Amino acid sequence: MTANSCFYSPVAAHRPNVFAVAPMIDWTDRHYRFLARQLSSHALLYTEMIVSEAILRGDRGRLLGFDAVEQPVALQLGGNDPAKMAEAARIGEQFGYAEINMNVGCPSDRVQSGTFGACLMREPSVVADCVAAMKAAVAIPVTVKCRIGVDDQAPEVALRDLVARVADAGTDAVWVHARKAWLQGLSPKENRDIPPLDYDLVHRLKSENPHLFIGINGGLGTLNHAVEELSHVDGVMLGRAAYHDSAMLTAVDGYFSHPLSGAAPADFGDEALTAGGHRASPDFWAGVRDAMMAHAAGHIAAGGRLIHVTRHMVGLFQGWPGARRFRQILSADATRAGAGPEVIAAAFEAIFSAAGAQQAAE
Incomplete structure (x- = not known):
């Protein structure tokens, strides 16, 4: 698969509507992904964030190994050194991942001490350099997952600046968690709920970038809400809602395209669905x-x-x-x-x- 395949096609008419399960540390490990794949063939799955340095120096089989049945699955990397990110991306591609995603949204103390994750919202040129280096190193899509800003940044300015730079660097997609991250004063858990959501900003970002895949994340609690967002953006990403009520994934294939093959939403035929929209056969x-x-x-x-x-x-x-x-x-x-x-x-x-x-x- 190449970056110009239907996965994140630059041709809007050929771009599938993607449903993704967000990368979540301690949650989206290989066992969860195996379960999720039994429930949906069309959902795009992500690893937990893995720091590039760990891949370069650690047990790659333990860190990166996965069952082929999990595909399509993307590897999320954390880091800020273009050369190390490129090498980690190359290794990820060799392991068979369908996408490399750069974390520019995690607000934890761990990433702050390493100056990556959400901290990089303040360093858009560094993010762009990492994207460019990874694009040069691999043939699979390279994407970015970010916030709309951090701390006292003006999201209208910070988000547009980051997206413009990574688009110029060749990113295949930007997934936006539609909240700020407050690096001082809020815990990682509080950062998932307290900063207000700004879906309208992400919608405007998409309208301003018609040829760039823009996906939205944050506060999407139901499959119906996710489907509604497709009138504004190219993809939707659910995290905790998809994890805690994972049976919702059984209905995903009836609404969303397959991100690798581009196959249209499935027809469940006469199979009964529960009142919540879950498959009940x-x-x-x-x-x-x-x-x-x-x-x-x-x-x-x-x-x-x-x-x-x-x-x-x-x-x-x-x-x-x-x-x-x-x-x-x-x-x-x-x-x-x-x-x-x-x-x-x-x-x-x-x-x-x-x-x-x-x-x-x-």
Whole structure:
């Protein structure tokens, strides 16, 4: 795949509407991504942010290894040195990632001490240099995920300046978290909720840059809200909402294109959907169960623990009959010594039994 493929095509008529799950530290690891891929074929998935220096000096197999079934999956890098970012991007491409994304939005103390992440909103020329270096190093898309500004910056100025510079450097897309980041006075958690959202600014940014892919992130809590945003931008990115109510991903394929193939939204035919828009076919969910059991078995055989997999599954059935029992089984039994894939089977049986009981009552 090249940067000019349909993934982030510069031709607006050929550009797919992309749904992405945001990169989230401690959450979007390989086990979560495997689960997400069972729920949606069309969602673009991201790794947790990985610092370029760690890739250059650390255990690359542990840091970058992923299951091919996760594709399309993008590697998010943190850093501010163009040469190191380029080399890390090259390594990521060799591992098979579909995209390299530069983090210009994380406000944590860790990134502030390293002067990358959201700090780089103040250094747009550095971001542009990194983008240019990565573009020269790889053939896959290179993208940027940023905030609208930090601290006392004027977002109308800061965001436009950053986007203009990275566009000139050749970025294939800009994903904008539509809030400022306050590096002084707010914790990373508070930075996800307290600074006000400014979707209108991102909408204007898109109208001013018709040939650049602009995606929006921040405060999108439902799939319906995400779909509404497609009248303004090219892509939508959900984080916590998609993680905590991950069954919403089962309806993504019915609304969004496949980012690699450009395939149109899927037709679910007569398959029943829940009131929340989630797929409800017992056969579909039995397939998810079986895939997760096999994945867990492989992880355990390699020396891992069941909880590494099941901790990402707790939010699968929010609001469904049997969901409470599903959570109880995963939360209690998956942590026990010697716990195996049978715990996943028991948890799913709680959902299937509750659904059967509900149907019988009706």
